[in-house]
Amino acid sequence: MTTSATILETHPRKIAEELRTILAQCLDACLDCAQTCTQCADACLSEPTVDTLAACITSNLNCADICTATAHINARQTAFDPEFAKPLLAVCATACRVCADECERHASHHQHCKTCADDCRRCEQACRDLITHLS
Amino acid sequence: MTTSATILETHPRKIAEELRTILAQCLDACLDCAQTCTQCADACLSEPTVDTLAACITSNLNCADICTATAHINARQTAFDPEFAKPLLAVCATACRVCADECERHASHHQHCKTCADDCRRCEQACRDLITHLS
Amino acid sequence: MTTSATILETHPRKIAEELRTILAQCLDACLDCAQTCTQCADACLSEPTVDTLAACITSNLNCADICTATAHINARQTAFDPEFAKPLLAVCATACRVCADECERHASHHQHCKTCADDCRRCEQACRDLITHLS
Amino acid sequence: MTTSATILETHPRKIAEELRTILAQCLDACLDCAQTCTQCADACLSEPTVDTLAACITSNLNCADICTATAHINARQTAFDPEFAKPLLAVCATACRVCADECERHASHHQHCKTCADDCRRCEQACRDLITHLS
Numbered sequence: 001m002t003t004s005a006t007i008l009e010t011h012p013r014k015i016a017e018e019l020r021t022i023l024a025q026c027l028d029a030c031l032d033c034a035q036t037c038t039q040c041a042d043a044c045l046s047e048p049t050v051d052t053l054a055a056c057i058t059s060n061l062n063c064a065d066i067c068t069a070t071a072h073i074n075a076r077q078t079a080f081d082p083e084f085a086k087p088l089l090a091v092c093a094t095a096c097r098v099c100a101d102e103c104e105r106h107a108s109h110h111q112h113c114k115t116c117a118d119d120c121r122r123c124e125q126a127c128r129d130l131i132t133h134l135s
Numbered sequence: 136m137t138t139s140a141t142i143l144e145t146h147p148r149k150i151a152e153e154l155r156t157i158l159a160q161c162l163d164a165c166l167d168c169a170q171t172c173t174q175c176a177d178a179c180l181s182e183p184t185v186d187t188l189a190a191c192i193t194s195n196l197n198c199a200d201i202c203t204a205t206a207h208i209n210a211r212q213t214a215f216d217p218e219f220a221k222p223l224l225a226v227c228a229t230a231c232r233v234c235a236d237e238c239e240r241h242a243s244h245h246q247h248c249k250t251c252a253d254d255c256r257r258c259e260q261a262c263r264d265l266i267t268h269l270s
Numbered sequence: 271m272t273t274s275a276t277i278l279e280t281h282p283r284k285i286a287e288e289l290r291t292i293l294a295q296c297l298d299a300c301l302d303c304a305q306t307c308t309q310c311a312d313a314c315l316s317e318p319t320v321d322t323l324a325a326c327i328t329s330n331l332n333c334a335d336i337c338t339a340t341a342h343i344n345a346r347q348t349a350f351d352p353e354f355a356k357p358l359l360a361v362c363a364t365a366c367r368v369c370a371d372e373c374e375r376h377a378s379h380h381q382h383c384k385t386c387a388d389d390c391r392r393c394e395q396a397c398r399d400l401i402t403h404l405s
Numbered sequence: 406m407t408t409s410a411t412i413l414e415t416h417p418r419k420i421a422e423e424l425r426t427i428l429a430q431c432l433d434a435c436l437d438c439a440q441t442c443t444q445c446a447d448a449c450l451s452e453p454t455v456d457t458l459a460a461c462i463t464s465n466l467n468c469a470d471i472c473t474a475t476a477h478i479n480a481r482q483t484a485f486d487p488e489f490a491k492p493l494l495a496v497c498a499t500a501c502r503v504c505a506d507e508c509e510r511h512a513s514h515h516q517h518c519k520t521c522a523d524d525c526r527r528c529e530q531a532c533r534d535l536i537t538h539l540s
Contacts, residue, residue: 010381111280145516246415
């Protein structure tokens with residue numbers, strides 16, 4: 001069990017067990033993805049072919065920003081509103097898909113882009129699973 | 136002219152003048168709103184009646200997170216996609232509306248909530264203006 | 271091996287193996303701590319005794335902000351400067367210590383404060399280990 | 406008077422007028438600098454000579470991260486500790502100086518680097534002014 005799940009379990013607002021599990025998976029996936037994207041952007045900046053990676057770096061930075069915001073906002077259960085959370089999760093899932101598509105174009109040349117694409121796909125799925133659960 | 140507008144003017148991608156103006160207004164409004172919400176959350180935490188302000192603090196923190204992400208993502212014009220920007224702006228506008236509504240309930244007692252509600256309304260409008268321009 | 275370590279291994283700048291290990295531990299600890307603090311702040315806001323937790327919430331929010339910035343900045347190896355990294359890590363370690371001390375005061379009443387204090391101590395140590403390695 | 410100053414004036418903790426003025430200048434400078442650095446990084450990514458700008462982009466991203474964290478943390482007056490604020494401000498001032506130095510190398514070719522260097526210098530000074538006031 002991750003720390004995210006542990007804290008959700010001890011939250012004074014009782015959160016249903018199934019939501020807790022799916023929510024913790026989404027929080028963890030968002031945070032992993034944010035950090036991987038931050039690192040992939042930096043690795044791209046160090047590549048000799050950085051001039052071919054500008055779009056990749058930009059989608060990395062965008063994905064990191066929205067994943068971090070999504071994790072923090074969904075972590076806040078004090079005044080949680082599923083009708084706000086769902087479109088936010090949908091935007092996050094789109095950013096993950098855009099970044100995964102872009103990283104995959106470079107995956108055969110750069111292992112960091114391959115790893116990043118995988119993390120983005122996982123985060124996109126985790127966001128979509130939470131949307132389904134909240135609907 | 137703000138710094139946001141100055142930098143957009145000197146960006147190697149030529150950005151149409153009308154978009155530049157509306158975009159810079161949105162960036163500036165998002166950043167002002169993010170900081171005001173961060174400060175309002177803190178001022179609420181120092182109020183003797185903080186137990187009545189938990190929802191207000193939460194919507195402040197959420198609004199600050201999404202406004203910061205929205206400003207950074209929209210500032211990135213290297214691989215700008217209006218079809219991604221519009222739903223993100225819509226989510227940001229919703230967060231601003233939620234926070235403004237919540238702050239207004241406390242505006243007669245707390246001047247910082249009044250100021251924050253005003254900034255949130257301004258930011259909501261700036262996001263909606265940019266959505267309209269991109270449509 | 272975490273994703274942080276995997277990406278560091280595939281970075282075009284060759285990073286010495288021992289630094290990679292200690293750096294990845296620090297990045298992971300900072301990100302865990304940032305998320306735990308974000309969640310602890312929210313759990314505190316939902317407690318009936320929130321009026322006694324204002325300092326705890328504030329140190330949670332500060333610790334989350336500096337841990338996120340520290341993780342992102344140390345992840346950037348393209349122009350890494352140990353002489354900048356060390357005072358940043360020292361500030362982060364201090365924020366973790368302050369937050370752990372404050373959370374521990376509430377640990378017997380609130381399990382989330384206990385979990386958060388543990389994560390802050392772990393992150394403080396990971397920052398100090400990296401400082402030692404860079405010195 | 407900026408919004409930062411307005412909110413500080415209405416904060417339930419009475420903040421001395423002179424501190425309010427210097428603090429608001431620092432908050433505003435940090436936020437301007439964070440946004441300018443975010444935009445300069447993006448403009449650099451769109452330059453045909455991006456391969457010569459990797460260090461500049463990295464220092465832009467680092468400066469944006471630490472300026473945002475510094476603004477948010479110093480905005481929190483609920484449990485403000487000058488002994489924590491001072492080393493944080495010193496780290497922020499260093500990041501601003503590093504970024505200004507790097508941007509200045511490209512200022513004759515790129516107007517966005519010139520504008521960014523100016524904002525970083527202003528922010529460095531605002532951080533140092535606040536350190537002096539807190540000492």
